Amino acid sequence: MIAQAIFSLLLCAVLVYAWAEYRRSPAIASISVAVSLAGLVFVWFPSLSTQVAELVGIGRGVDLILYLWVCISLILLLNLHLKLRTQEERITKLARAVAIAHAVVPSATATTLSEVPGRQRASSPAAVAHTSMQTGDRIV
Numbered sequence: 557m558i559a560q561a562i563f564s565l566l567l568c569a570v571l572v573y574a575w576a577e578y579r580r581s582p583a584i585a586s587i588s589v590a591v592s593l594a595g596l597v598f599v600w601f602p603s604l605s606t607q608v609a610e611l612v613g614i615g616r617g618v619d620l621i622l623y624l625w626v627c628i629s630l631i632l633l634l635n636l637h638l639k640l641r642t643q644e645e646r647i648t649k650l651a652r653a654v655a656i657a658h659a660v661v662p663s664a665t666a667t668t669l670s671e672v673p674g675r676q677r678a679s680s681p682a683a684v685a686h687t688s689m690q691t692g693d694r695i696v
Contacts, residue, residue, distance in 0.1 A: 563599045567592045591628075
């Protein structure tokens, strides 16, 4: 009885979160609501999970739930990996754009950064950011 109450509480928290995130991602929120409701039904009526498992050819309801959990976890892992890879590509493109936008072409007589007109040699990234903010440079 205590386990049922704890699992019900956790599944209700997932329901509340899915409801709050519905505007951002309706498909994921709908799937989360459906899985949470199914979880609540299986928590309160465990024999029903065994009946569903037998319908699909699995011996026990717990095995069905475990197999589904593993499949969902692998799908989420793949999704997170693809999103992380996309973020890394975006950061690389942004870093390249910033580097190109702030590139300094030295004149023929200038031999160091401090001699390039309009630029000073910065000792740290914070100094570079401070200098670019003073000169009004925009990072795009």
